[in-house]
Amino acid sequence: MAEAIRIESTERFKEYISNLDSKGKEKFNFKNVIFAIEMNAEILFPNNELLNANFKNSVFEKKVNFFDTKFKGKTDFSEAEFKDKAFFIGSKFEDSAIFTKAKFMDETLFTSSEFNGMAIFEEVIFSKLVHLWGASFLKVANYSDAVFEGYAEFSETKFLGYAQFKNAQFLDKVFFGEAVFEDYSLFQLVRFMDGVVFNKTVFKGELDLRGSVFMAESLFTGVKIFKSDRESYRIIKHELLKSNNIIDALGFYQKEMICYWESLFNNSKWTVIKGNNLIHKVFKFLHIKFMTDFNEKAILFLNRYSNNYGLSWTQGIKFTVLFVGLPFFLLYNSLLADPYYKSIFTDFDSFVYVLDQGLQYFVQFLNPTHAFDFMKVYDPHPQGPAYIIDGFSRIFITYGYYQTIQAFRKFKFN
Numbered sequence: 001m002a003e004a005i006r007i008e009s010t011e012r013f014k015e016y017i018s019n020l021d022s023k024g025k026e027k028f029n030f031k032n033v034i035f036a037i038e039m040n041a042e043i044l045f046p047n048n049e050l051l052n053a054n055f056k057n058s059v060f061e062k063k064v065n066f067f068d069t070k071f072k073g074k075t076d077f078s079e080a081e082f083k084d085k086a087f088f089i090g091s092k093f094e095d096s097a098i099f100t101k102a103k104f105m106d107e108t109l110f111t112s113s114e115f116n117g118m119a120i121f122e123e124v125i126f127s128k129l130v131h132l133w134g135a136s137f138l139k140v141a142n143y144s145d146a147v148f149e150g151y152a153e154f155s156e157t158k159f160l161g162y163a164q165f166k167n168a169q170f171l172d173k174v175f176f177g178e179a180v181f182e183d184y185s186l187f188q189l190v191r192f193m194d195g196v197v198f199n200k201t202v203f204k205g206e207l208d209l210r211g212s213v214f215m216a217e218s219l220f221t222g223v224k225i226f227k228s229d230r231e232s233y234r235i236i237k238h239e240l241l242k243s244n245n246i247i248d249a250l251g252f253y254q255k256e257m258i259c260y261w262e263s264l265f266n267n268s269k270w271t272v273i274k275g276n277n278l279i280h281k282v283f284k285f286l287h288i289k290f291m292t293d294f295n296e297k298a299i300l301f302l303n304r305y306s307n308n309y310g311l312s313w314t315q316g317i318k319f320t321v322l323f324v325g326l327p328f329f330l331l332y333n334s335l336l337a338d339p340y341y342k343s344i345f346t347d348f349d350s351f352v353y354v355l356d357q358g359l360q361y362f363v364q365f366l367n368p369t370h371a372f373d374f375m376k377v378y379d380p381h382p383q384g385p386a387y388i389i390d391g392f393s394r395i396f397i398t399y400g401y402y403q404t405i406q407a408f409r410k411f412k413f414n
Contacts (some may be wrong), residue, residue, distance in 0.1 A: 230259035316404030328393035337381040
């Protein structure tokens, strides 16, 4: 590595620029330079613009001010060290901006800055406050393995491309309030040590929180997630319950169960079933579709259609009356040797009378403790199969009542 050049005055800076021009090198190549002066782009650079700025391995001993600066071409701050405050407020990076392994030892402000190319902050260390409020990333924003030792502010930041925070560490509070993620957002294995706020954050692309750890209370009030995986929904649900936000937690419980449903019922595709025998393929497909993980599928099926995973008491009523009670009642009546309705069509009055009787019997049938001979006035002579159907109906009707009550208990929080 070439010996570092130290710049201790504005005159020395201008001399360095002049030497670069005379050698035909790029004007803003400051690789391995130690800046012992305050860097102010408005003063040091014409029109506050830098072309193909290369500050790789450079050291900034004093404050850096790139306020409203235009970085044209590729910008490289990789492995640079900022010992004092670093201000990039309103700066615009027209091409890729590389800050890999850079160290920011004091306050760092990227407020309202624009990154039109890739923004690479891999393994960056922010020792104090870092502020990106209102910043925008048009393409990849990569903060993998970054360490945020101080307060981090990403509120109202717009991530229009792929956002990656894999293995990042937030040791202090971090705010993503009202931020917008348009594309895939990778937060795998992130450590949030002192709370994170995702209030009113919008994830239009897929969100991945798998393996992330939340050590303090985190807020997800009003967050909108269009697509995610079961584990991520489970993590958010758990964090909401920790803060006693039961209402929002129920919504994410539902999303978690929907993902579970899809993983169980969409795990078989006709195209992957091998064999030339059509009948054999059909039976194999049906076996995989319905019999594999049968217990889990049955429980999930009943929870979905009995009360929509505990969120709909009206679904519980429909399940009890229409999906269970009515079919079992009709099946029970079809097995009677001498049904009460056999002369129902003699005239209109008898038709109305029998319907009235049928409604009374149906209501009695919906009572799981009804007597086996609740139709004894007509002496319909129920056969053995009718008793079996009656017994099974009591189980499912009771389950329907229980699920309806469970949904009511959760609904009262709304």
